Amino acid sequence: IKLYLDPAHASLEERYLQAVKRSLDEYARWFGTYPYSTLSVVVPPAGAGGAAGMEYPTLITAWAADEADPGNELERVIAHEIGHQYFYGMVANNEFEEAWLDEGFTSYAEDKVMQTVYGIAPPLTIESSYITAPQPLVKASWNYPNHQVYAENVYTRAKLVLYGIERTIGEETMRKVMRTYFGKYRFKHPTTADFLHVLEQVTNRSWDDYFDQFVYDGRMVDYAIRSIRSVPVRLDGSAAYENRIVVESRDGIHGSADILIHFQDGTTAKQTWDGRKGETEFKIISRSPVSWALIDPERTIVLENRHINNFMKTEVDERQKIRLNVGITKLIEGLIQWFAW
Numbered sequence: 001i002k003l004y005l006d007p008a009h010a011s012l013e014e015r016y017l018q019a020v021k022r023s024l025d026e027y028a029r030w031f032g033t034y035p036y037s038t039l040s041v042v043v044p045p046a047g048a049g050g051a052a053g054m055e056y057p058t059l060i061t062a063w064a065a066d067e068a069d070p071g072n073e074l075e076r077v078i079a080h081e082i083g084h085q086y087f088y089g090m091v092a093n094n095e096f097e098e099a100w101l102d103e104g105f106t107s108y109a110e111d112k113v114m115q116t117v118y119g120i121a122p123p124l125t126i127e128s129s130y131i132t133a134p135q136p137l138v139k140a141s142w143n144y145p146n147h148q149v150y151a152e153n154v155y156t157r158a159k160l161v162l163y164g165i166e167r168t169i170g171e172e173t174m175r176k177v178m179r180t181y182f183g184k185y186r187f188k189h190p191t192t193a194d195f196l197h198v199l200e201q202v203t204n205r206s207w208d209d210y211f212d213q214f215v216y217d218g219r220m221v222d223y224a225i226r227s228i229r230s231v232p233v234r235l236d237g238s239a240a241y242e243n244r245i246v247v248e249s250r251d252g253i254h255g256s257a258d259i260l261i262h263f264q265d266g267t268t269a270k271q272t273w274d275g276r277k278g279e280t281e282f283k284i285i286s287r288s289p290v291s292w293a294l295i296d297p298e299r300t301i302v303l304e305n306r307h308i309n310n311f312m313k314t315e316v317d318e319r320q321k322i323r324l325n326v327g328i329t330k331l332i333e334g335l336i337q338w339f340a341w
Contacts, residue, residue: 002040006065009043012074016041016062019078022117027109030175031086031182039085041078053077055084072120079113080106091185098192099150100137100215104158105178111159124163128305131157134218138192153218161214163302164254169203177202210254214303219252223275223295224309230289243290245271248279252303260297263288290314 001020005013020041024034036058044051044064052064060081063070086109088095088102095102111122133149137158144150166174181190181198192215199207213219226246233242247259259271265288273280273295284290295310304310 004042006043006045008065019075023079023082026113055081080110083109097140099154100158103154107155107159108162124302125299131305134220136218137215160302213252221304222251222306225312228314241289243284245282257296260294262291264291
């Protein structure tokens with residue numbers, strides 16, 4: 001390991017070296033041994049951020065020395081760029097026409113290093129909410145509208161697609177998929193279709209529907225509660241309520257979802273929705289009316305990016321209604337003033 005260290009970061013020498021060693025160890029354990037005799041790491045000086053965080057064969061650049069202590073970005077950037085020695089380095093996809101196969105895979109692997117070595121779990125729910133312009137992943141880089149859209153898809157959405165697979169098959173099987181893919185295409189030039197073939201071989205199931213939605217198309221999951229209605233009824237001669245909760249899928253579909261139902265007396269119940277119908281109504285008879293309902297309370301659906309409509313109250317406080325109406329009115333006024341100006 002050759003470390004070319006900016007003097008401003010001289011005190012961080014051991015952290016850089018440990019980050020390199022630990023990343024190499026983990027990738028060797030998960031995928032295969034780093035095959036070259038050297039790895040050079042260059043820490044760019046302050047002001048050279050444009051050169052920071054870049055991968056080349058047997059050479060990477062780290063975070064620039066703009067700050068005395070870059071926090072865990074020091075380790076994260078090292079882990080990410082070393083990951084590129086595997087994807088696109090040894091598993092040499094076309095990084096211009098199918099960028100998700102290197103940036104998405106490396107972002108996924110980087111997360112695993114940060115969690116395993118440093119105990120930093122990725123905030124997947126927050127990251128999914130960043131996806132505001134989903135696009136197909138199998139797309140030439142220059143055909144994305146701009147760099148922001150390119151980055152949120154081939155880095156973040158791409159790794160969420162891999163996490164979506166992992167949540168379905170389990171981490172152990174996912175690791176087998178990744179190792180099989182690496183072993184089969186080491187020093188070759190695979191495509192998205194090749195990865196899909198390996199995935200289907202290892203899991204012994206079709207992933208066409210998943211890839212059609214989230215890889216070849218730019219969809220995200222959007223499960224929403226459409227309405228909640230509680231009506232007084234009689235049950236065995238006593239007062240009760242008939243509760244009707246309508247849920248719907250408004251975008252991509254990926255697996256079932258739990259629905260947590262909270263009643264006014266403080267009790268709760270859970271329903272499981274297959275998520276495959278456009279609209280589904282749950283009918284529940286209870287002694288207490290429903291207070292609120294929440295889809296996917298454990299946030300297990302990593303491709304869900306519109307969490308605001310996962311939750312609904314049966315009744316909303318009048319003060320909150322007024323506040324919402326005032327807020328909408330102010331927004332409209334502001335837009336009118338902006339266009340008038």
